[in-house]
Amino acid sequence: MKTYPIVEITFSPTGGTKKVADQISCYLGNITNTVNLILHDVSFSDVTVPSDSLAVIAAPVFEGVIPDIAIERMKEIQGNHANCVVIAVYGNRAYDDGLIQLKDTAELCGFNVIASVAAVAEHSIMRQFGSARPDEEDSKELKKFAEEILEKLSSDKELSTDYFVPGSHEYKRLGNLNVVPKASASCTGCGKCADACPTGAINKNNIRTGDSSKCISCMGCIAACPKGIRKLNPVFLAAASLKMKDLLSGRKPNEIFL
Ligand SMILES: Cc1cc2nc3c(=O)[nH]c(=O)nc-3n(C[C@H](O)[C@H](O)[C@H](O)COP(=O)(O)O)c2cc1C
Ligand code: SF4
Ligand code: SF4
Structure with missing residues (x-):
């Protein structure tokens, strides 16, 4: 073909x-x-x-x-x-x-x-x-x-x-999630998270956090961090997982x- x-x-x-x-x-x-x-x-x-x-x-x-x-x-x-x-x-x-x-x-x-x-x-x-x-x-x-x-x-x-x-x-947006991943103190400042951010929400001069007015909670910065130290608040994550379990289960x- x-x-x-x-x-x-x-x-x-x-x-x-x-x-x-x-x-x-x-x-x-x-x-x-x-x-x-x-x-x-x-x-x-x-x-x-x-x-x-x-x-x-x-x-x-x-x-x-x-x-x-x-x-x-x-x-x-x-x-x-x-x-x-x-x-x-x-x-x-x-x-x-x-x-x-x-x-x-x-x-x-x-x-x-x-x-x-x-x-x-x-x-x-x-x-x-x-x-x-x-x-x-x-x-x-x-x-x-x-x-x-x-x-x-x-x-x-x-x-x-x-x-x-x-x-x-x-088109109906179902929510307005605005959770910003943050880096722990072991951040090396390499800048990979900032480069990967689609909205420019991470300022390289204040790299461990992100601008919540720009962040779309896409998780791109977490995926880009080679140290695995950029994360969401674990309490939020556990609560969200529990709440969404039924909707997200099955194939x-x-x-x-x-
Ligand atoms: C903020 C946000 C909202 C999401 N909403 C939905 C959703 O409504 N329905 C769904 O099935 N998955 C949802 N997902 C999961 C993503 O659609 C899915 O993981 C997708 O693969 C992400 O794209 P990426 O892997 O290219 O980053 C959501 C993910 C994020 C980060
Ligand atoms: S979650 Fe997405 S938009 Fe928010 S700071 Fe990380 S890469 Fe940028
Ligand atoms: S990618 Fe990870 S180690 Fe590098 S600056 Fe961002 S949070 Fe810090």
């Missing part, structure tokens, strides 16, 4: 979203270009996706929707009528309005969104849920999804973009709509 030059566009603070996007992209073709929407102080307005390539756009679901900052950065990109697959990655609770929001946003950018995927990755706050996903079983499913997408692309029929996707166009599905 014909494969495609892939432009992979991701917002992935702790890497789960990127893992899913990489797997699907590799099955669809060769990644010729990557756009990292995590980078702050960067303009994405000069990103124009060639019309003969296939874009893979992936972002995580935070509180039922895609984080505002990912949507804002994505909106700067010119889709140029290129075909596109959107992937909303969620942490084993639910993707709510995240997938439909991602599809709508890609369409606003000028992409033809020929397939929409929801996929599970480890929950980036409570990592015991969806732990180690995407796993082997997920990989097989993601491969199958890619095959379905390639089949759609190779068919003679006009590529439909008005298929059903769950969720509401009135939630990967789904494709096309």
